[in-house]
Amino acid sequence: MPHTSSQTPPGCSESPVYTPQPYNRRDPNTWDVLYIDQAIPLDPVAKSYMLKDLQHWTRSYLLIPIKAIANIFLAIIMTIKRLLPFQFRAYRLMHQVAAFFLNHFVTPEACYLIIRHIGLGSNIANFLIENGPDPEIERSTLYPKTVHDLADRMAFLEHDLILYNFVWDYHQAQEEHPQWLAAVQERGLCFDSIQPIEVNIDFDKRRWCRILDLESAIELFKVFYSLCLTSDEFARAVLSLQLDENFGLYISNLTGDSRWNHVITNRHPLIPNSPFNAARDLFLHGLLTEYLHRYLELYQASR
Template identity: 70%
Template structure:
């Protein structure tokens, strides 16, 4: 993105301190944090980099991925052979909250809770500047891990799909909507500051798992407690990043930043075994898009 960086309005000073620079041995993580080619909220970026340096990512991610995919294959085969489908959203979310509170680092938990908020802001921005501003908006704004217990992951997916269906129906009903939106100017009121009540300095001794390792394990829980159709729908939702990028670009008239979107081509769905990696990328792309809208605001 060729965007001038601005001071963050949605977060305090980032909890990341670069090392003293050695020109003969530059620190890769410092370079990644300080580089502003693609602007990201500084606090979120600091937590991302701390997460990438986690020892569990270096030593446990590959075996965790192997074990998780074996369990995922067994679950998907079993559920396709059964003559009926079962689900339990409440238990799934409570297991997820317990897992996050006990085994996943606060930095990763922060990024997960923050992601739900960012998704709501982006959808509400598209509604405010879309073909029908009366489409139902998202009110999903959790502040803690415990807030996720209220079926938040499921609701996050349902909001996305219902928005896509409502938005495209409204486009057909109002074919000249884009010209009207551009004539009246864009409304950025929905790009609001994010408040997360998670303190990374407070953690249990067992909270060691990095974000991607945690997602690999959680996809097993997710696949078990959802029907096959619901799990496939959740996996496919990750490839709607390209669609949302196009929605925003159509409104702003700026397509120059779309190259940062890597989750693409929903008409050629990815394997569910790649879901954890794609979910990690989905989170990063959402951060890019939200920061882009913050800067434009």
């Protein structure tokens, strides 16, 4: 059932709109307060799913043991792969297993946020291209709508490649067109790429085993991710999360507004983070992408 970022899925019995409880000043509900607060603006539908995900029981009871077990297996896999005289990869298998895992063990809310994240990344990269030094840079066409699309397009691998290739092409173009920013400021920013993201998730179909919250699912899948990539590819994927700072600075350069950059916490790609924190960094990356996209939507509306 189609679902854009601004409307409820047709025929879905469960409204995505978060409904706060009556406020108790002597016992405030954490999540109700965070929902009401707009200091960090987010798409309201995505935020409602985030808050439902954060309140899921698996996050409270399973996340800590899952994280401990996942890091033990990650250490074993990384050590063995570094010691082997050869490297192997299994991209197709990785994405097929990911799709099966998401469809059978992860909540619909978490699946929605994952699929939406890929599309938001494409929107942001394309916005920077259409307002950058060379509008002819290859644009992203990665817009999955379903969990199966993630496997068919090998979306996780492609998403990382889009980020790195964009940074490379963007800086090549800056060297070739040193006066590009003045030209963009003269003509004004184009927001054609900042469009709603369509995600098709059946929220009514809830299997008994679809219980994992988003961060718990990421913790588990990072282990399989490391197994299916070479050591260098896995390190590259982990480091890509710290490019959030770069993309935030690219946006600030275009808008002339850097007041919000302090919100970006995935920083300093020249000092790579530990892969054992990759799940947490990815969790943050999803939130920061949501915020950056919402910032562009609001910036466009204010103009």
